[in-house]
Amino acid sequence: MTARDDAKRARVGSVLRDAQFWIPVLVLIGGLAVLWWIR
């Protein structure tokens, strides 16, 4: 495991722990559901 890999993993962890990340994710899932319903 290199320092670069550690840095990458830390960045991904920061994104996943960021509550603001999950708002767009949930809205995206909802939007796909509506799209499926109206198609």
Next chain:
Amino acid sequence: MTVTEARVDPAPLTVADTSRQRRLQALGIACGLAAGVWLGAAEAPTKLVTLGLSPVVVSLAMVFGVFLARWSLPALIQGTSYIRADFREAPHLIVWSVLAGALWAVANTLTIFAIRDVGLSIAFPLWNSNSLLGILWGVVLFKELHDADWRRWVGVIGGALLMFGGATVLAVASSAHAAPGNAMRGVIAALTAGVLWGTMYIPYRKAYLTGMSPLAFITFFTIGELVTMTAIAVTFSGGVVPLWRELHAALPVLFWLLLGGFVWVIGDLFQQYAVKYAGITRGIPLSNTNQLWGLAWGVLVFAELRGSSSALLSQVVGGSVIMALGAAVIALSTVSRREHQRWQDTAAREAERYGVDAGFTRARAMGQEAHATTHRRSWLDWAIVCTATAVLVAFAVVARAPQIHARAGWAAALVVVMLVVAAASGTALWRTTRFS
């Protein structure tokens, strides 16, 4: 790659910085208005859905045009070495940009369904309710309007209420414009697109508080768009082969959709600079003046409301004017120095959370470079520009004019307005920020 670099420390905030912030905000407002003109025009090609094309084929073709523009324009303006340098400063933003692209693709597809069911003039202002949600996210997540005085709060909230009122008038008008079942489906599609686009401003603001250039952000943004849209199109068309057949059958009109996507990107670029320099709460309502330009294209060029009753026309025009007034009130609620300080605090927290150089974040917020860096265009940049141009020319060669009623004189007049606005705003952006 041809990059030379030497570290320089950004200057601390001074009174001169306050003056520059005011200049950047004026620039953001100009970009918001320019975005309105171009985003409004980009919806015009979607009128082709009335020719019987599948909405997902229309959206996929537009996204392909978007993809071409989102790589060729940054390569032409700044070069790919500049984009690489930006993502080296904040690599976590790759995830955010791809996510924003996925939101855009789903929203764009929903708008095609909405146009099909309730028409461009009605659907447009409904999905432009995204600015209300954008304001909410700006206030709640990014501390916009915090430490602002009561007049600015009243301006933004009052403007938002005006826009909501205008959208309501237009939603009521929609029930008279289409069959009831289709009208409900169209209204839901348009409002859902508004929610998706309103939420898409979270990644935008995140990136620009961190300091990223919009020209860098959109390159990975479009990968999210293209992957999501391809997946949707394959699924909805029943597989790759049926989709390919649909695309092949639509070949003569694909150029116009690609062009629509390309025009959208120019508008979106101005919108992103508006978000960066004026914030979500001011930049997005301004770019949502695209409703008026969309109405102009729909009514003047495509004669969309021809034969409608005067009552319906009054509702559509009245609703649109109310929404535009709301946007104007919001835009005039300027950002105070104290509010700017809150923006900087939020930006500093973002930089700390993701381990981004605070100097980079601070310099870019002022429309400046943190590093004395020279970026030159390489063979890769010219290859991207030439490939995108060749693809557009190839589709143009096999294109035929769509069999749809359009008034050429009005279309030419609107195109002249677009070009003048883009030249003026682009020149101001270059002189003030070098497109940072």
